[in-house]
Amino acid sequence: MGNCCEHFRNFFCGNKNTNVRVSLPAVCFVWQIAMIVLFGVFIRYDEESDSHWSEVKKHHNISSDIENDFYYRYPSFQDVHVMIFVGFGFLMTFLKRYSFGGVGFNFLIASFGLQWALLMQGWFHTLDHSTGKIYIGVESLINADFCCAGCLIAYGALLGKVSPVQLMVVTLFGITLFAVEEFIILSLLHCRDAGGSMVIHAFGGYYGLAISWVLYRPNLHQSRRLNGSVYHSDVFAMIGTLFLWMFWPSFNSAITDHGDGQHRAAINTYLALASSVLTTVAISSMSQKKGKLDMVHIQNATLAGGVAMGTAAEFMITPYGSLIVGFCCGIISTFGYLFVSPFLEKYLKLQDTCGIHNLHAMPGMLGGFIGAIVAASATEEVYSKEGLISTFDFEGKFENRTVGTQGGYQAAGTCVSIAFGLVGGAIVGLILRLPLWGGPADDNCFDDEVYWEVPEEEESIPPILEYNNHMIHKHPDISESNFSVDQN
Amino acid sequence: MGNCCEHFRNFFCGNKNTNVRVSLPAVCFVWQIAMIVLFGVFIRYDEESDSHWSEVKKHHNISSDIENDFYYRYPSFQDVHVMIFVGFGFLMTFLKRYSFGGVGFNFLIASFGLQWALLMQGWFHTLDHSTGKIYIGVESLINADFCCAGCLIAYGALLGKVSPVQLMVVTLFGITLFAVEEFIILSLLHCRDAGGSMVIHAFGGYYGLAISWVLYRPNLHQSRRLNGSVYHSDVFAMIGTLFLWMFWPSFNSAITDHGDGQHRAAINTYLALASSVLTTVAISSMSQKKGKLDMVHIQNATLAGGVAMGTAAEFMITPYGSLIVGFCCGIISTFGYLFVSPFLEKYLKLQDTCGIHNLHAMPGMLGGFIGAIVAASATEEVYSKEGLISTFDFEGKFENRTVGTQGGYQAAGTCVSIAFGLVGGAIVGLILRLPLWGGPADDNCFDDEVYWEVPEEEESIPPILEYNNHMIHKHPDISESNFSVDQN
């Protein structure tokens, strides 16, 4: 009878069939084939990666191969690449039994996302209307990686609660929305956002939060036993934290102007991050009775300074300005983990596994407004005439824009990114509620067993067992009872 | 009596004395001293790393220090260096009790190999016959690292079944064979193979497989309990996978032509790798009843696209061509893990611990033939006249070679690399069967205990023990029996 009820419940509330044997391969194959076809139609090498380069060099009177953009940006690209795959991936290994899913699904969705991003960003930003082609080079690869970052941030809110098929859907729509909001913010509003406080972090953060809000699981406490770390999984997560932290200067400087632009963005980010670490440690220690530090804070809030410098890093924010930004964001982000996340979960029904609200959404939004303020207060004295034009790209039809107006547009851009995140996320969340994506049951979240072949337990290594057997033989009263002490 | 038989068996079938206290130090010392002597005789700084550089600059009218090859290639060199030591090293930590051996012996043999490679490659490729010296610079270091890669691939097949002394022998001969086959393929046949599909992967793969075939252990099942992963060792292996995956664009572009050559090779490899991930996930999921993913596939087959692009990456294979290569190789490599490896083990008596047949040998061979096809179909229209000459290096005595001929030579080069791998590996395998290298017994494979001081078990940390004691005191019926529940 009870059994019958259970079947009934499973059938209707259900969609808890976690078998993705058809859907996952289907999605991967169909989308990858679509990518190949679309790349065949649209994507070509740009002039710096095409073998006509030697002719281009002559034509533009370029003296040396070192002027190829590859040498300006490739080291930064590789740093960004590490952040996307190792940084985000390992940051999400902190759960005791979801490390495979953390690093593995991160790998999957970023690999799909970057292909789709090359197309979407190409159509919106670099499509050559005379030939109908998108020409890609190293800067396109960096932008594609950036675009993935938005979706990986969203994954942080959903970690452990969705199937890989759902993640592919999140990525498909996320990249699409990203390219649109980026086009509006960077091209139409003509904002500057080299490190993506607005277009990456605020958007990605609110996108993930909105999805998570729609997918609210009232019975998630049934998986509570797995929603936490163990000692070594916290150390694995520190690999992610540190690679994100170290390479964030490259993230914020990767696509800024050659020369002083890249140089300054790297310095500013470096300083803001250092400052974040100290205030994170301070607040984390203060929050505990005995002053003990919490790994969750160290793993996450230390990065808030980098997020918040995403827009302003290329501006003349000054070194001490960077320190102040990091100082404040370390505090705000740690407070977020201490007070805002529990509040959101309790009162707004918002389950945010990695606390992306505190690390990306809020600092990203702040970063957008900081950028607006710094832009609005720019002066020709500080920037030099030429520097002002090149930093804010006041050229062509934006030739006569003042820094005040620019500041206003920067603030508007931040709002656009948040709006896109929230509305887009809500819609995608509704799509994900359709009962066909193979999401896990409430008592099965945060568990790699659902989507991965998980190896036997470490404790089963025979030498230990033999040792136990040995023990047993020495204690006949136990061995006689046929009792196996420690077989797990 | 049985005991006596055992002694007898050990004596004759033996060579299972795993004591390497004499042989390992002897090999390390003697070979390192030999390196010092040979370096003293042969190796000098090249003109870009010699302090005469400022004169060279004036003489060749070089305007700036940035034209030093160091700035073109050093970032790529460091990426390749990470692949060799962290990439290969951590990929081989996946076994539950052979992580020390995986990363540690990788470290040892690569450190020896790169020295010997500088000499061997120097003698064959860059020896200045007027002075009798080899002049080295950053490109030599990259080539030396590449050369090591061949031997580390071979180590993948042997992982857990050989002693460090045997590995040093594998490396000594492997580097030697590598330099010869590379000379034949690149210099005599004038093939292009910047990322080494042929000279590195096909050679290294078949070299390792041939050695493993000769060293077949019919009783390896006695170590079966250790031939598998545990949860955290799989996460460690993902560090290796990701660093290989992320930096593969640097691997394939590290020694290609300055400018568009490096730029294009990086883009092509980036795309092929992304495509591999999706098809690997698809096949892995399809192969399991419930659509669960297998970490072995994710750790390995996702890299197949990079291997297969080793030759063609610098050509105008087009972005969608790169995606197609990755698409196919992800499928083929995953099928290899599912069907070919068990087949090889069962019918060909070939024990391949890491499945290098599926990740290196087969995709490397394919990459060689893909390169041949892409080369044969090159046109002046696509490459430009100058681009065609510089891409295929149709200069000097190869001035009049056609792309069709080039394609034929590329295919021939692939066959040469496989032949060198198979024949050389078989001979080296026979040498390794001599009973003096300290290899492990059949029931002792995949076990760090044999060659490493392994620390006590994690479980023995006292707080846990205290907890148990506490438990015991609450259950007098047990504690009285003097029984220690969990002493391991």
Place this chain on the structure above:
Amino acid sequence: MGNCCEHFRNFFCGNKNTNVRVSLPAVCFVWQIAMIVLFGVFIRYDEESDSHWSEVKKHHNISSDIENDFYYRYPSFQDVHVMIFVGFGFLMTFLKRYSFGGVGFNFLIASFGLQWALLMQGWFHTLDHSTGKIYIGVESLINADFCCAGCLIAYGALLGKVSPVQLMVVTLFGITLFAVEEFIILSLLHCRDAGGSMVIHAFGGYYGLAISWVLYRPNLHQSRRLNGSVYHSDVFAMIGTLFLWMFWPSFNSAITDHGDGQHRAAINTYLALASSVLTTVAISSMSQKKGKLDMVHIQNATLAGGVAMGTAAEFMITPYGSLIVGFCCGIISTFGYLFVSPFLEKYLKLQDTCGIHNLHAMPGMLGGFIGAIVAASATEEVYSKEGLISTFDFEGKFENRTVGTQGGYQAAGTCVSIAFGLVGGAIVGLILRLPLWGGPADDNCFDDEVYWEVPEEEESIPPILEYNNHMIHKHPDISESNFSVDQN
């Protein structure tokens, strides 16, 4: 009564109140605010990172943005950055229960140290007396990271035995002392020390040893159970080792002269490190009855070649000279771990957790003297006239210095760095003995529980528990006795 005695003992011998809830946040906040104020007063962008760069370019007739120092040094900077945070951080995760402290406190003190270093080094080296400002660029960031390295080395000796507040004090004074000794050695004595054998390693090593000597704990054996590694913590430490090892060529070449200087320093370091690995393995294997390798040696002594090349790497030491340096230092460092460390602990009362004497102090000192010898034996024939001047910077008031004199000054510089380390460390050690820093008790060292919220044990994951329950039900004789077999 016994309880009373205990209270009494705690009160007097005490200072074992490990509560840092007030002191740690106070130190972090106050010092970070001080940094902001001092940065506001002193620190500005240099001309290559300021938006006036386009004017500077015109003024100095610089043809291209690629001439910005950012493109010469940023890739090396990022490698050094990885060494500081991941390299040193993960190298110190080897203890079974101090991985959080190893990587986390490393993160904290480096983040503070680099800010303070920018100021201290700025005041001593780059203060513009006309404006009273310090102008920073990418080279300043590298130098700040270098400066932190000195303090992180000192942390290696103290690992597990001090509180984070004590570490902040060690860093504050360490950076200060570093800047002074660096000024004396590089500016007054006009030594060359690009990779810091003297100023970083010898200083940092002896600084840490002197502190540790003053803080000697006679009852440290009470924490002996935690002063060791477990299997996975040793693998984590290998991440640190390998990133240090791989990027050491960048460390030693990061601030050498553009062009051949950077190129040569990278090659020399690469070779010395490779050579170190082989001799470390040889000695490690010889030292054990069965020839087994010890992870402690592989993790540490393999790096000794890089330390010892810190001064000489930019000189024309020749490739085989580099191999010889690595050869000797691998042997010396491993012998240090085998014999010198136990001797120091027993007879000099010196507790050196990571063995920095063997990895930094001794090889650093040797590196200083090697540099002196190589400098003294420089000839115009080998270096070229111009090369000799640029390598040793024989310009301005040092125009007439001979190489012999230079050698003498290099040796003197080494002695200065050691003296600063020993005297400075002794004084800082005395400061740290004040009973107000919250250091751990003797039976509480090497334990993350003291300063970190440590997650529950891995073994507590329920599936295992369920399995046990299942077992119990099958063995009624046990389950009836209400006995919980394995609840930890």
